[in-house]
Amino acid sequence: MTKLQDKVVIITGGAGGIGSGIAKAMVKEGAIVTIVDVNEETGTAMEKELQAVSPQSMFLQANLLDREILGQIITTVVEKYGKLDVLVNNAHASKQKTLEDTNQEDLDLSFGTGFYPTFYLMKAALPYLKESQGNVINFASGAGLEGHETQGAYAAAKEAIRGVSRVAANEWGKFGINVNLISPIANSPGVEAWAKAQPEYYEAVKNKIPLGRFGDIEEDIGRVAVFLASKDSQYITGQTIMVDGGSIMLR
Known part of the structure; x- marks a missing residue:
């Protein structure tokens, strides 16, 4: 028996980057994973890779900017598998701009792919997470x-996600539901793009990482996600887990 045997998991943004690392780590622990992503090509390829380990896992194509489909994602998974055990809200898109240059369109993209899907998927998943604790x-x-x-x-949407996660942890603890956050540093496509856009800043951040490297999406970030999805973390909720090589040490 592995840590996540037969647990039904949804991972947004699961076709690539950190989401794919989490998906790979979880199927190896026995999970049945649904990856939700807008990119059909990479999603289909990742589905095949996951099914080689977990045959029931699947890919759902969805644009998270379309709020009308968020509830459908949850019901589709529950109708197929009969339950939902873990919701991983990983997807997020944003543009790098100074505050002076940031406009409403930029805010709508960040909140529309990050905060709002996180919020509405959590709400839609709640009845089923109550059943599965x-x-x-x-x-x-x-x-x-x-x-x-x-x-x-990006920062504004991420802090909004942290805030609503703490509220959910307080409100949903009575149902046996754990709500936690991962704050990662990893060699994801987003970090690679950032490195190209701001190489000096990238190197400065890397040089300040006490463990001396950026994390691996599966072995470092994915393994922590497995822990948070398992019984091993049953007495942890409302926490921001820094999976960043010691870059930020919370007090």
Whole structure:
């Protein structure tokens, strides 16, 4: 018996980057994973990779900017598998701009792909998570915790996610539901793009990581997500887990 045997998991943004690392780590622990992503090509490819380990896992194509379909994602998974154990809200898109240059469109993109899907998927999943006494894993960022330059829209949405996650942890604890956040640093496509856009800032951040490297999406970030989705974390809720090599040490 593995840590997540037969647990039904939804991971948004699961076709690539950190989401794919979490999906790979979870299927190896026995989970049945549904990855939700807007990219059909990468989603289909990842579905095949996951099914080689967990045959029941699947890919759902969805644009999270369309709020009308968010509830459908939850019901589709529950109708197929009969339950929902874990919701991982990983997807998030944003543009890097100074606050001076950030406009409403930039805010709408960040909140529309990050905060709003997180909020509405949590609400839609609640009845089923009550039944399973399940887990929610959301994502924070050092950009919000420390206020990284050119990350205004992204940081604002990430801190909003942290706030609503703490509220949910307080309100849903009585149902046996754990709600936690991961704040990662990893070699994701987003970090690679950031490195190209701001190489000096990237190197400065990397050099300050006490463990001396950026994390691996599966072995470092994915394994922590497995922990938070398992019984091993049953007495942890409302916490921001810094999976960043020691870059930010919360007090």
